Amino acid sequence: MRNTTKVNERALKPSYPIVELLAKSKKAHTVAESLILPACNAIVKKMLGADVVKEINKALSLITQLLDVLMTCLCTMNVLFWERYAKS
Numbered sequence: 001m002r003n004t005t006k007v008n009e010r011a012l013k014p015s016y017p018i019v020e021l022l023a024k025s026k027k028a029h030t031v032a033e034s035l036i037l038p039a040c041n042a043i044v045k046k047m048l049g050a051d052v053v054k055e056i057n058k059a060l061s062l063i064t065q066l067l068d069v070l071m072t073c074l075c076t077m078n079v080l081f082w083e084r085y086a087k088s
Contacts, residue, residue, distance in 0.1 A: 014042060017043075021042070022035065044056060
């Protein structure tokens with residue numbers, strides 16, 4: 001007896017652009033970080049449309065900005081803590 005798995009066509013089609021991106025990179029079994037975002041964009045674009053990709057990219061930009069602000073705050077707090085610690 002043979003087990004088969006049915007794959008949703010909308011889930012399968014996005015794999016083609018991913019394979020194409022990987023082939024064009026000419027890299028061995030490791031995937032460069034620069035390929036991950038374009039691959040995910042290709043998946044979302046095929047499954048949900050280009051408008052969703054734009055919204056996700058906007059959200060990623062906002063998250064990046066917020067993380068930068070958070071890191072700046074944490075670094076400032078760290079400096080202030082050590083300045084106080086050195087005085088005591």
